[in-house]
Amino acid sequence: MATTRRMVLLGGATAAGALVVGYALWPSDRIARLNALDTADGEQFVTNWIKIANDDTITVVIPHCDMGTGIFTSLPQMVADELDADWSKMRSEQAPPDKLFANGALVEAFALNGAKPPAFLQGLADNTFRFVAANVSVPPIGYIPQITGGSSAVRGTGIYGMRVSAAAAREMLIKAAAARWNVPVEECSTAECKVMHEASGKSFGYGELAAEAAKYSPSPTPKLKPKESYKYVGKPVQRFDIPRKVDGRNKYSIDTQTPDMLYAAIRISPVFGGKLKSVNGDAVKGNRGVEKVISLDDAVVVVADRYWRARDAVATLAPAWENGANGKVTSAEITQRRRDALNGTSLKTDVDEGDTAAALAKGKVIEAIYEVPYLSHAPMEPVNATACFKDGKLEVWAGTQDGLGSRAFCAEAAGLDIENVTFHLTDMGGAFGRRLPGQYNFLTYAVKTAMALPGKPIKLIFTREEDMQHDFYRPNVMSRFKAVLGEDGLPTAWVNDYTTDDTANPQAHILYGIPNQKISAVVVPTHVPTGAWRSVEASWHGFFAETFVDELAHAAGKDPLEYRRALLKDKPRHLGALNTAAEKAGWGTPLPPGTARGIAIVESFDSIAAQVAEVEVSDSGVKVKRVVCAYDCGLVVNPSGLTQQIEGAIIFALSAARNGAITIADGAVEQSNFPDYEMIRLADCPEIEVHLLETGDRVGGGGEPGVPPLAPAVCNAIFAATGTRLRTLPINGQTITKQG
Amino acid sequence: MTVRLSVNGETHDVDVEDDAPLLWVIRDELKLTGTKFGCGIAQCGACTVHVDGQAIRSCITPVASVAGKKITTIEGISAGGPTPVQEAWIEHQVPQCGYCQSGMIMAVTALLKTNPSPTDEELAASVTNICRCGTYPRIREAVRALAAKG
Ligand code: FES
Ligand code: FES
Numbered sequence: 001m002a003t004t005r006r007m008v009l010l011g012g013a014t015a016a017g018a019l020v021v022g023y024a025l026w027p028s029d030r031i032a033r034l035n036a037l038d039t040a041d042g043e044q045f046v047t048n049w050i051k052i053a054n055d056d057t058i059t060v061v062i063p064h065c066d067m068g069t070g071i072f073t074s075l076p077q078m079v080a081d082e083l084d085a086d087w088s089k090m091r092s093e094q095a096p097p098d099k100l101f102a103n104g105a106l107v108e109a110f111a112l113n114g115a116k117p118p119a120f121l122q123g124l125a126d127n128t129f130r131f132v133a134a135n136v137s138v139p140p141i142g143y144i145p146q147i148t149g150g151s152s153a154v155r156g157t158g159i160y161g162m163r164v165s166a167a168a169a170r171e172m173l174i175k176a177a178a179a180r181w182n183v184p185v186e187e188c189s190t191a192e193c194k195v196m197h198e199a200s201g202k203s204f205g206y207g208e209l210a211a212e213a214a215k216y217s218p219s220p221t222p223k224l225k226p227k228e229s230y231k232y233v234g235k236p237v238q239r240f241d242i243p244r245k246v247d248g249r250n251k252y253s254i255d256t257q258t259p260d261m262l263y264a265a266i267r268i269s270p271v272f273g274g275k276l277k278s279v280n281g282d283a284v285k286g287n288r289g290v291e292k293v294i295s296l297d298d299a300v301v302v303v304a305d306r307y308w309r310a311r312d313a314v315a316t317l318a319p320a321w322e323n324g325a326n327g328k329v330t331s332a333e334i335t336q337r338r339r340d341a342l343n344g345t346s347l348k349t350d351v352d353e354g355d356t357a358a359a360l361a362k363g364k365v366i367e368a369i370y371e372v373p374y375l376s377h378a379p380m381e382p383v384n385a386t387a388c389f390k391d392g393k394l395e396v397w398a399g400t401q402d403g404l405g406s407r408a409f410c411a412e413a414a415g416l417d418i419e420n421v422t423f424h425l426t427d428m429g430g431a432f433g434r435r436l437p438g439q440y441n442f443l444t445y446a447v448k449t450a451m452a453l454p455g456k457p458i459k460l461i462f463t464r465e466e467d468m469q470h471d472f473y474r475p476n477v478m479s480r481f482k483a484v485l486g487e488d489g490l491p492t493a494w495v496n497d498y499t500t501d502d503t504a505n506p507q508a509h510i511l512y513g514i515p516n517q518k519i520s521a522v523v524v525p526t527h528v529p530t531g532a533w534r535s536v537e538a539s540w541h542g543f544f545a546e547t548f549v550d551e552l553a554h555a556a557g558k559d560p561l562e563y564r565r566a567l568l569k570d571k572p573r574h575l576g577a578l579n580t581a582a583e584k585a586g587w588g589t590p591l592p593p594g595t596a597r598g599i600a601i602v603e604s605f606d607s608i609a610a611q612v613a614e615v616e617v618s619d620s621g622v623k624v625k626r627v628v629c630a631y632d633c634g635l636v637v638n639p640s641g642l643t644q645q646i647e648g649a650i651i652f653a654l655s656a657a658r659n660g661a662i663t664i665a666d667g668a669v670e671q672s673n674f675p676d677y678e679m680i681r682l683a684d685c686p687e688i689e690v691h692l693l694e695t696g697d698r699v700g701g702g703g704e705p706g707v708p709p710l711a712p713a714v715c716n717a718i719f720a721a722t723g724t725r726l727r728t729l730p731i732n733g734q735t736i737t738k739q740g
Numbered sequence: 741m742t743v744r745l746s747v748n749g750e751t752h753d754v755d756v757e758d759d760a761p762l763l764w765v766i767r768d769e770l771k772l773t774g775t776k777f778g779c780g781i782a783q784c785g786a787c788t789v790h791v792d793g794q795a796i797r798s799c800i801t802p803v804a805s806v807a808g809k810k811i812t813t814i815e816g817i818s819a820g821g822p823t824p825v826q827e828a829w830i831e832h833q834v835p836q837c838g839y840c841q842s843g844m845i846m847a848v849t850a851l852l853k854t855n856p857s858p859t860d861e862e863l864a865a866s867v868t869n870i871c872r873c874g875t876y877p878r879i880r881e882a883v884r885a886l887a888a889k890g
Contacts, residue, residue: 068837245838248774248814429839651874
């Protein structure tokens, strides 16, 4: 990919930590502090994130968490190439939650490169910039993130950080060797963890040079390798973590073991915002193992010597709640509120091109209203955390998507200085956005429980029911379109009004070049907490826009693929993805009766995903038989790992499209566990085919962009098979009949 | 209330209620944490272990009901190094977060013992575990490869 000067400078800055001025301000004691914080015998930090040991082992310290996406292998691949390493010497480990390993500079990396930071980072940008600009130390409870989300690990940390940090380290190792040999650096080269001097035939292993190399300042503009010379990037390298994930060895948050541990189970006010009025804790005081019943503001917790005892005890309590007006809210009422808002006067327009009013007046207006439901993340490992408050200090073990921020969060929840809080970030059994900042209710309750019963570590585990009923949901959103077609059948006007829980959604801006466009949002607050759910806004706007475009194609009497091709004729990357998906799926070739194909294309997190779904509709329902995805993210670091992410995204999206709905009755979530929030299982898993493309010069994300095209591709296929147009999700429960 | 359990070839006398769920006894009493909690109501399979060679969901199994029976957990089947199923899992790079995989591997291992060459349909009918990360295509590939070896 093309490397601009700006990116290199910026990368230098990122590699040096949260200092936008770059290495000039690389504090002279930084390496010493890194070494003190996180090295074993014989290890030495050379630049931040990169440690080299005596035996040449290179350990990449990853400022992200492991929630299953494979970045603990793909980021080392990027380092190995820039550092001319030998793959057998590469390792990776989790960075401790310390500001030395903050990735706050990610925000600048996106902003200064002209890219939009992922939505979840935007709210944090202010604090981060203030920290960077002032170059101050971390305030006691500041927000310096170490976030994993927004599909940002490879395209942010990897591209702007790891590569540059590794390239700078390589130059420092060369300088150290050249100084020892007393030869010019130009005469030295590197390969397989060695610096070589060709003329004399001498060489040093990196391990021999690390301590001296670390004394040099890292260059702000190290020379980066051209893509053609990559040896590891682009290869399906096996993930480091997989052997320990097949034999039960991998430890997750829920596996935290400490001596003397107690267990806690919780019941939170079923109605969001409700308060605990009273509870008779005496009812379980005589139960075997029960240590304490703790009344919190909006929950009751039972602590016992074993988890099942705590769980069973809390289930038998009969807490009384104060729910207020929220106790009456229903899904139907929320939907009505959204519909009213779309017909009201509070819409704010953020795209207004051409003259939509005039264009709409010129033809037959095609109009449709869409809606998607709330969705729960339901990670396989229900949220949980272990906390111990002892002698004025708090220690917490949990899996979150931001280790450093979690430490600050726990300090604030406990009312302690951050120095008195230790946070152990663990691996987690999935997250999908559930464990992002802003959604730390499991930390709050674990910390409050520990504070109420000091002296012993207490592991608080949400039951699946609590996890599902106290999530931060993918919002319920309604969207209305109006369009008019020109003589060629293509739209001349596109008017879209949609609801939002908070801010306007950039993802509502469409890919297609339509001359007259007006896109407006209206904020409709509800008491239901919402948050980032894998692919965030793209998960709903992808469905809305790509289904409506299909409606327009049908109204124009055009093939949906041809129609999109015409609309994307000036966008070669999008066309490439669209054509690849269509061709590999055999678009246009005959299928058995009752079976049809649908297509959709969505760009999100700087990646383009086009999918063709092959769907059979029969008396026994809808069966998605095959999904073909073409995916262009600019640079593929690990094709096996990326394909795995896209397969997972497709299945995640299919579970939601087919069955996913969180509904509200009496102010509370109606669903509670997998029978009423059903998942795709092996029997319903389609054949999935992924084709990776690498065009363009901006690297896109891998974890999320595979989600959004799935629902519209499937619903467009259902329309092609039956003539029934689905404008709401999920599919199950809707009447699909073969139309004329 | 002492219950005598045989887990991975070792005998344990545990002092617990008769109806304590086997899952939590394995995790909290025996400290074998490879077996996971996902739903607690026999829906997801994360807690799958073998009782006399059969895959069962330990979260709803009262501990007294398996007293004296041969219980095997993921730690038990792994004791002698990776099994063919685990090797296939590594070769096909199956796990993502990995949380469901103990249960998946236990369920697949039990199936292959009675049916070494299952079809896709037989696999899907027998292994109904949930994987939220969506590793099913690779599970299917790995089992196809194992089935081909018979
Ligand atoms: S935890 Fe036992 S089946 Fe889900
Ligand atoms: S690998 Fe994450 S739930 Fe299966």
